[in-house]
Amino acid sequence: MAAPVAVCHVACCANRAGGGVVSWGRGGLLAFGSCHDVVLYELAARRAAATLRGHAGRVNCVRWVRRRDGASETELISGGSDKQLILWEWNGTGKWNNQLVKSIPLKGHAEAVCAVDAVYQSDEPDLNLLIASAASDSTVRIWSRHGSEAKCIEILQFGNGFVMDVCLSFLPGSNVPILACGGDDCKISLFIQQNGQFQKTLILPGHEDWIRGIEWAVCGEDLFLASCAQDCLIRIWKVCTKSKQLPETEDDSIRLKENVFTVKDTDTTYAITLESVLAGHENWVYAVHWQPSFSKDGSMQQPMRILSASMDKTVIIWEPDKESGVWLEQASVRVGEVGGNTLGFFDCQFSPDGSMIIAHAFHGALHLWKQATVNKKEWTPEVVISGHFNSVEDVQWDPEGEFIISVGSDQTTRLFAPWKRKKETEVTWHEIARPQVHGYDMRCLAMIGRFQFVSGADEKVLRVFRAPKNFIENFSNITGIPMEKLYSHQSSDLPEGATVPALGLSNKAVFEGDMAVQPAEDEETFNTISNQYPEIYFQPLILTEPPPEDHLLQNTLWPEIQKL
Known part of the structure; x- marks a missing residue:
């Protein structure tokens, strides 16, 4: 009788790539790209639950496909330097492993894939999945998955420019998809699906350097977009339905500039305004993420908190002041690295309940912090997976x-x-x-x-x-x-x-x-x-x-x- 052999430890770290190589799922699994594989790490058990193999090149981006009802994800999408995306599907029973996961390759890009996002177009996950991917070939491809088949339905050309991040959502009060693309032209391009095609509707200027990260968040009847760039700033935009009749009053003489557009399919007018500009980082801001929404009393609740990671070696939590509504850096919540031969952070993520945050450092290391139960302003480092970031x-x-x-x-x-x-x-x-x-x-x-x-x-x-x-x-x-x-x-x-x-x-x-x-405090020291x-x-x-x-x-x- 052969002796049983089981894996008791996997030592690895995230790839040295910006653009979202780490994603924290609602089920408690942390997915990240490590070399050519996607590693699923179980934080509660402090072990690697599975290693998904299918890419022939470095994995550059990983994203859990969020379900609209707030349930745990069963699908994961990854993109790599092998010019392809892979959609990983889990049957929902047992544990994640290679035997229980079905993979669907999506091929078509001519260069390395650097960013990906996906949304379900209905509450039923089995029906239709919409995927957007950006690559170094200066294109953004839109994919549609029906059942077990996925195909490219549209290609958005960006000339000689590069798109660093993409994010999909739906316009407030509708099922009309909206796509945000941020790239090296320092502008955010908004595409809205009309008559089955994504059309460029608006360009949001403001950033003065390459845009590195963007993410949508649905809060009640409004839609918020957070963006970060190499100009060290974070911008928050608000999309809301515009009433057809707005009487002008004297108080309206000074207002923020609105970008207005109308969706022909629903004959609805929307307005986009700049909600806030956050300045607190001293170097390039590589990632910005909203705290995940959660289900409460049958509806999804979106906490108004964002997390940002920068090359200045810090991770900051931001939230609006309860009295004034002004977005501020949360007091005492600025964590990061001190000393060592480090170069800051590529990415960051909230845990599903917001009690923990994780950051992906330039050298691939993962940093985990947990909020103290007594003093909510205190965050302490926790044990997390680590390993070599090269061969x-x-x-x-x-x-x-x-x-x-x-x-x-x-x-x-x-x-x-x-x-x-x-x-x-x-x-x-x-x-x-x-x-x-x-x-x-x-x-x-x-x-x-x-x-x-x-x-x-x-x-x-x-x-x-x-x-x-x-x-x-x-x-x-x-x-x-x-x-x-x-x-x-x-x-x-x-x-x-x-x-x-x-x-x-x-x-x-x-x-x-x-x-x-x-x-001692009273002892005189010479400042040599x-x-x-x-x-x-x-x-x-x-x-x-x-x-x-x-x-x-x-x-x-x-x-x-x-x-x-």
């Missing part, structure tokens, strides 16, 4: 078989170990340390002791590393292995941790006496260059769970003890 070149077990170390061409060495919780029987694996963050692509690895390894990179130098005292203590706390088993007679001589000099490649050991003591830019970034912390990404970036290094 894995080598992997080794430690001599006792209690953890694994891997190296990759993303210039990092990562250590994975099981997390054993006291009150839970299930054990999950996580990245608990990043012993080496290098300046060259890593190529090879060998374990030479209980907590020692040697690694090689493109620089053609072999470096030997040994675990510091702080790592061994945290390794014991996370894995549940007693300290007596881990400590050797040499452990008393181990350094506390390690740090990398600003212009160096070698991890320098940090001993207990090296760590600077914080001066060395005080402004300290060499020691390491701060010893006792962990009881896997560390978040910003801790892994610079606080889990191992000191280098030999160079060959």
